Amino acid sequence: MSAVKRYLPVAVRIALGGIFIYAALPKIADPATFAGSVANYRILPYFWSYFTAAVLPFLELICGVLLVTGYRVRACALIVAALNVVFMAALASLIVRGLDIDCGCFGGGKTSPWLALSRDAVFLAMAGAVLWFEEKRTSPPVVRS
Amino acid sequence: MAKTTVSIIEISLIVLVAAALGVFWNRTLLADAWHGAPTRQAAPAQAGEQLPMPVGLAQVKEMLDAGQAVVVDARSAASFREEHIAGALPLPLEEVKKRSGKSPLLEKVSKDSVVIAYCNGFSCHDSMELAKLLIGSGFGSVYVFEGGLPEWRDAGYPVAKGER
Incomplete structure (x- = not known):
């Protein structure tokens, strides 16, 4: 087995987990600001912006940590993929409605919806790759006669 | 147990834990938001400065x-x-x-x-x-x-x- 084949799955999994941990920390540190970012999307009503801001970063953090440690990878990759689909839908709705706001993806800073959308597409692909590698790893080996 | 069932259970558990942690961690903020009174901690007032x-x-x-x-x-x-x-x-x-x-x-x-x-x-x-x-x-x-x-x-x- 070549080195790439052997280490690529691990590298993708740890990178994806790391990105999610990195995204979660500033939001956990300042939930009120993140609630503002969520509210700027004008999708959720008042209280639910806060609720999302309270819970979402912890979901990202837990999945990030589990992905990095390699524990319950399949479930986490599925959650991360689902989250990215939701993020992309929200970002697409920004573009459609012509709202020019910060995506709030990694806490502060201003990122255009298009850039954030393409970035999330990459993360989605990474989650898909992690799932695929995991599927290959755990499926029973083909018995050769 | 089928792989799918295991995943569904695990996903539900992870989401529940995240929700519990998030709500507990931000309980004050959420309570304020629920009552419709978001309060940020005001910056400490300088001497003599009147705050709105x-x-x-x-x-x-x-x-x-x-x-x-x-x-x-x-x-x-x-x-x-x-x-x-x-x-x-x-x-x-x-x-x-x-x-x-x-x-x-x-x-x-x-x-x-x-x-x-x-x-x-x-x-x-x-x-x-x-x-x-x-x-x-x-x-x-x-x-x-x-x-x-x-x-x-x-x-x-x-x-x-x-x-x-």
């Missing part, structure tokens, strides 16, 4: 309806045109800063009247800054509506578009 008082959604509505207060919008003129609290006056923070607290609009407003500043709520500090400038330029009772336009809009209260 926060005011809640219900009071803003009441005072505006009764004509007891002048509601000013600290956001940009463009944002004001797009959407603002019906009955509010545009008073972009940037403009007030440039004129060091003076604005032609404000000259019509008596220094004794109650002024309520708002912006985009939550993370927006412009209303607080504007309110401080107003206090600095001699207004006696200045309040900040921290929930701002998002809370107002979500409460179903009237908003308006265009110039004023």
Whole structure:
């Protein structure tokens, strides 16, 4: 087995987990600001912006940590993929409605919806790759006669 | 057990744990949001500096309806045109800063009247800054509506578009 084949799955999994941990920390540190970012999307009503801001970063953090440690990878990759689909839908709705706001993806800073959308597409692909590698790893080996 | 079932159970567990942690960690913030009174910890006041008082959604509505207060919008003129609290006056923070607290609009407003500043709520500090400038330029009772336009809009209260 070549080195790439052997280490690529691990590298993708740890990178994806790391990105999610990195995204979660500033939001956990300042939930009120993140609630503002969520509210700027004008999708959720008042209280639910806060609720999302309270819970979402912890979901990202837990999945990030589990992905990095390699524990319950399949479930986490599925959650991360689902989250990215939701993020992309929200970002697409920004573009459609012509709202020019910060995506709030990694806490502060201003990122255009298009850039954030393409970035999330990459993360989605990474989650898909992690799932695929995991599927290959755990499926029973083909018995050769 | 089938792989899918295991995954569904694991996913549910992870989501539940995240929700529990998130709600517990942010219980104060969530309780405030639930009661419609988002409170950020105010920066420690400097000696002698008078800080504007926060005011809640219900009071803003009441005072505006009764004509007891002048509601000013600290956001940009463009944002004001797009959407603002019906009955509010545009008073972009940037403009007030440039004129060091003076604005032609404000000259019509008596220094004794109650002024309520708002912006985009939550993370927006412009209303607080504007309110401080107003206090600095001699207004006696200045309040900040921290929930701002998002809370107002979500409460179903009237908003308006265009110039004023």
